[in-house]
Amino acid sequence: MTNSHWTRLIRDVPGFPKPGIVFKDIMPVLADAAAFDDAIEALAAPWHGIRIDAVLAMEARGFLLGTPLARALGAGIVPLRKPGKLPGRVFTQAYALEYGEDALQVQADALPPGARVLLADDVLATGGTLLAAHGLAKQLQVEVVGVSMLIELGFLNGRARWDGDAPLHAALVI
Structure with a gap:
């Protein structure tokens, strides 16, 4: 199966979660076993052979991709959650997104420096x-070796805001 198969399964949902936004629905990709495998391999491909201790997966759809990605790379998984979802001491990082504001948290002892x-x-x-x-990775004092995104919305120019030294990989750029 080629990467084009999984990319054709992504659906546009206009007006979700609010008017003016076109949501990229990846659920059809996840529901198709072969397409899901191809999508995970597309995320993992640049990182094979590189030591990665853990994947930091962003809530919520990042969990669905980050967990099999971590397994494919022989790494652990650390979820970056919305506030109030993790027990114990946490680090918090607020951020703005295209339709509002939010924050992510990680358990302060999730990984060793x-x-x-x-x-x-x-x-x-x-x-x-x-x-x-x-920002959470910096608070954890871990080394970011890379970024892996399933889809990059190139027209929104988010890549230009990436302030890390590590490479940023997108399996599909739209």
């Missing part, structure tokens, strides 16, 4: 969520 991590999510839009994830 110096761990090598890959940031992962479903869509790179304006870059706010990615910058928040990077």
Whole structure:
């Protein structure tokens, strides 16, 4: 199966979650086993052979991709959650997104300092969520070795806001 198969399954949903936004629905990709496998391999491909201790996956669709991505890379998974979802001491990073404001949190003891991590999510839009994830990685004192996004909305120029030294990979640029 080629990558074009999984990319054709992505649906546009106009007006969700609010008017003016065109939501990229990846659920049909997840529901098709072969397409899901291809999408995960497209996310993992640049990182094979690179030591990655954990994937930091952004809530919520990032969890659906980050978990099998971590498994494909022989790494652990650390969820970056919305406020109030994690027990214990947490680090918090606020951010702006294309339709409002939000924050992500990570457990303060999720990883030892110096761990090598890959940031992962479903869509790179304006870059706010990615910058928040990077801010949490800094608070954890871990090394970001890369970023893997399923879809990059190139017209929103989120890549230009990436302030990390690590490479940013998008499996599909729209």
